[in-house]
Amino acid sequence: xxxxxxxxxxxxxxxxxxxxxxxxxxxxxxxxxxxxxxxxxxxxxxxxxxxxxxxxxxxxxxxxxxxxxxxxxxxxxxxxxxxxxxxxxxxxxxxxxxxxxxxxxxxxxxxxxxxxxxxxxxxxxxxxxxxxxxxxxxxxxxxxxxxxxxxxxxxxxxxxxxxxxxxxxxxxxxxxxxxxxxxxxxxxxxxxxxxxxxxxxxxxxxxxxxxxxxxxxxxxxxxxxxxxxxxxxxxxxxxxxxxxxxxxxxxxxxxxxxxxxxxxxxxxxxxxxxxxxxxxxxxxxxxxxxxxxxxxxxxxxxxxxxxxxxxxxxxxxxxxxxxxxxxxxxxxxxxxxxxxxxxxxxxxxxxxxxxxxxxxxxxxxxxxxxxxxxxxxxxxxxxxxxxxxxxxxxxxxxxxxxxxxxxxxxxxxxxxxxxxxxxxxxxxxxxxxxxxxxxxxxxxxxxxxxxxxxxxxxxxxxxxxxxxxxxxxxxxxxxxxxxxxxxxxxxxxxxxxxxxxxxxxx
Ligand code: UD1
Ligand code: CA
Numbered sequence: 198x199x200x201x202x203x204x205x206x207x208x209x210x211x212x213x214x215x216x217x218x219x220x221x222x223x224x225x226x227x228x229x230x231x232x233x234x235x236x237x238x239x240x241x242x243x244x245x246x247x248x249x250x251x252x253x254x255x256x257x258x259x260x261x262x263x264x265x266x267x268x269x270x271x272x273x274x275x276x277x278x279x280x281x282x283x284x285x286x287x288x289x290x291x292x293x294x295x296x297x298x299x300x301x302x303x304x305x306x307x308x309x310x311x312x313x314x315x316x317x318x319x320x321x322x323x324x325x326x327x328x329x330x331x332x333x334x335x336x337x338x339x340x341x342x343x344x345x346x347x348x349x350x351x352x353x354x355x356x357x358x359x360x361x362x363x364x365x366x367x368x369x370x371x372x373x374x375x376x377x378x379x380x381x382x383x384x385x386x387x388x389x390x391x392x393x394x395x396x397x398x399x400x401x402x403x404x405x406x407x408x409x410x411x412x413x414x415x416x417x418x419x420x421x422x423x424x425x426x427x428x429x430x431x432x433x434x435x436x437x438x439x440x441x442x443x444x445x446x447x448x449x450x451x452x453x454x455x456x457x458x459x460x461x462x463x464x465x466x467x468x469x470x471x472x473x474x475x476x477x478x479x480x481x482x483x484x485x486x487x488x489x490x491x492x493x494x495x496x497x498x499x500x501x502x503x504x505x506x507x508x509x510x511x512x513x514x515x516x517x518x519x520x521x522x523x524x525x526x527x528x529x530x531x532x533x534x535x536x537x538x539x540x541x542x543x544x545x546x547x548x549x550x551x552x553x554x555x556x557x558x559x560x561x562x563x564x565x566x567x568x569x570x571x572x573x574x575x576x577x578x579x580x581x582x583x584x585x586x587x588x589x590x591x592x593x594x595x596x597x598x599x600x601x602x603x604x605x606x607x608x609x610x611x612x613x614x615x616x617x618x619x620x621x622x623x624x625x626x627x628x629x630x631x632x633x634x635x636x637x638x639x640x641x642x643x644x645x646x647x648x649x650x651x652x653x654x655x656x657x658x659x660x661x662x663x664x665x666x667x668x669x670x671x672x673x674x675x676x677x678x679x680x681x682x683x684x685x686x687x688x689x690x691x692x693x694x695x696x697x698x699x700x701x702x703x
Contacts, residue, residue, distance in 0.1 A: 200317045204299035206241035207289040210306030211254035211276040216442040222256040224306040228450035230477025236309035243313025250289040281409030287398045297391045307439045322429045323388035329424025333386040343382035354426045357383045357413035361406040384437035586612030594619040
C-alpha cells in the first residue's frame, strides 16, 4: 500500500521565541546546515501534501523571505493579533481552498527532528482509524510545560489540558486537579479531518489561563460533535522536542548530527570518531570513505568512494571525487578530482578545481584556479586566478601575483610546463605548454613552448669581500681556515672555490 498523501500540512512558525534571546527569528536558527523551519518544511514535503502552508507573524518579512527561498510552492499565511496555536491554524486554513477535504497535518516550525516517516505513520493511523483527530503523543520523564493528554475510561483521548491550566485546576481542586501528574504529553503535532478542524476552530474561544485560542481545544470539540479522537504515541522522544533556547538548539544539533553520522555509516562510510565529526543534512559520503576525527562536512558537500578525509578538515559546498585524500584542509566551493591529494594545511577557496591525480600540498592557498589532471602545486604557494594544464609542476614557493591593486588577472601555465621554485608569475601572463621558468624568476612576459624563461639578477661572486668588510668575525675566520685547508688539499673537509662560482643560471 502506498503512503497516504495528506491534503495539507500546516507548519506553525508565528511564535516569538523570546527565550532564544536573539535578533535572529527562532525558526531561522540552523542545525545540521538547515534552518529549524527548513527541517519542518522538509519533513512536511516528504509526505507529498497537496498544499503546504507556513504560518508567520514574528519577524514576518525575514521568515517569509526564507520560506519563499526554500519552498517557493508553500503558501505563506499571516497570523493576526489573536494569539494561540488555534488561531495560527485558522489563519492557514483561510489561505487554503475553502472546500479542502481529507487529512490536514499540523506541525511546528521549531521541532527539527520530526521525520517524514512519523508524519506518514500518523496519517495512516488517522485514516485507518477513521478518526476526526489524531494527536501525536509521547510519554516523557518530565512533562512540565506541555499539554497533558486526558484519556477516558476506554482509553480514547478525552482532551488536552495545558500545563498552566492543569496547575490552576490543582490549586482550585477542580475536575482535572491531578492532570499535572500525567506524563503523556501533547507533541503539538496532529492529523485532523479538514472539515472537523474548520468547524471546531470556529467555536474555539480564548477563555483559558493564557487568553489564547488553543488548537488543543479542537480535540474536545471534535469529540462533542461525535468524532473519534485518538493518540498515536511515538517512542523516539527527540522527534517531538522543540527548540526554545540556545541550550536546546545545541542539544538538538548534537542529536541531529549523531543521526546523520550514523546514517552515513549505515550507508557505507567509515567514521573514526562520530563524536568529533560534524556532517550537514545534505552531505553525501561514498562507500568505504574514511572520515578522520575533527572533520566538518558542510552544506552541499559530496565525497566519493574510497577517500581519506581529515583529520582536522572543514569542507563547505565542496565536491571530492573517488579515491581522493584531503588531509588537514579548509575548502569552500572547491572540486577535488578522483585520486587527487590535498593537504596537509591547504586552503582551497571558491573556484578551485583540482583534476584527477592532481596535488595541492602543504601551505598552499588556491582561489579560482583550475589545476589540470596530474598537475602539482605541492608546497608553499599562492595560486589565484590560474589555469594550469595537465601534468604541470609548480615549484615550491611560487606566487601567482593575480592582483595589480585594481584588477585581478589570469595566469596560464600550459600542460607539462615546469615553474621553478620561488617564482612570481605576474598576471596576466601565459606560459605555453612544454616550457620552463627558472627558479627565482619574476615572470611578466609570455613564455613560448620549448623555452625557459630566466628572469632574475645574474649572480656575481666578489673575491675578498669577507676579508675587507667582515674582518675579525667568525665568518672571516672560517674563510681563512677553509683557504688554509684547501692549500693542504684535504678534499674531505673543503669546498673548492671554483664549484660555487657563477651561480646556477648558466
Ligand atoms: C503547545 C500546545 C501544548 C503542547 C506544546 C508542545 C497549545 C495550546 N498547546 O504549547 O499542548 O504540549 O505545544 O510543544 O497548542 N505558534 C504560532 N502562533 C501562536 C502561538 C504559537 O504560530 O500564536 C507556534 C509557535 O511558533 C510554535 C508552536 O506554535 O512553533 C508552539 O507554540 P508554543 O508557544 O511553543 O506552544 P505552547 O503553547 O507552549
Ligand atoms: Ca514550545
